[in-house]
Amino acid sequence: MIRYLLITIFSLLALTFFRAIMGVVQKAVVNEVKSAMGGEDQPAPSQAGKSGPTAGPAATTLRKCVTCGTYKPEGAMIRYGSGDKAVFFCSADCEKKANA
Numbered sequence: 001m002i003r004y005l006l007i008t009i010f011s012l013l014a015l016t017f018f019r020a021i022m023g024v025v026q027k028a029v030v031n032e033v034k035s036a037m038g039g040e041d042q043p044a045p046s047q048a049g050k051s052g053p054t055a056g057p058a059a060t061t062l063r064k065c066v067t068c069g070t071y072k073p074e075g076a077m078i079r080y081g082s083g084d085k086a087v088f089f090c091s092a093d094c095e096k097k098a099n100a
C-alpha cells in the first residue's frame with residue numbers, strides 16, 4: 001500500500017518535472033523561431049506609435065512608394081517634402097513616373 005502511494009507521488013512529481021522541462025524547451029524553440037524569422041524586419045512596427053523628427057531610427061520606418069505601392073525603409077527611399085506632407089518613391093524610376 002505504501003509502495004503504491006510512493007509510485008503515485010513519484011509519477012506526479014515526474015509529470016510536473018516533465019512539464020517544466022517541456023515548457024523550457026518550448027520557450028527556447030519559440031525564441032529560436034522568432035529570431036530566425038523576424039530578426040531583420042523588427043524595427044518597423046515598433047516605430048508606429050512614436051512621432052517626431054528624430055532622424056536615426058526613423059530611417060528604418062517602412063514607407064510606401066506613392067507610385068507603385070512598394071514598402072521600403074525610409075532611409076532607402078527618395079523623399080519629397082517633410083512631415084505629414086512627405087511623399088516617398090522607391091526608385092528614380094517611380095519618381096519619374098510621378099512627375100510625368
Ligand SMILES: [Zn+2]
Pocket residue numbers: 065066067068069070089090091094
Ligand atoms: Zn515605386
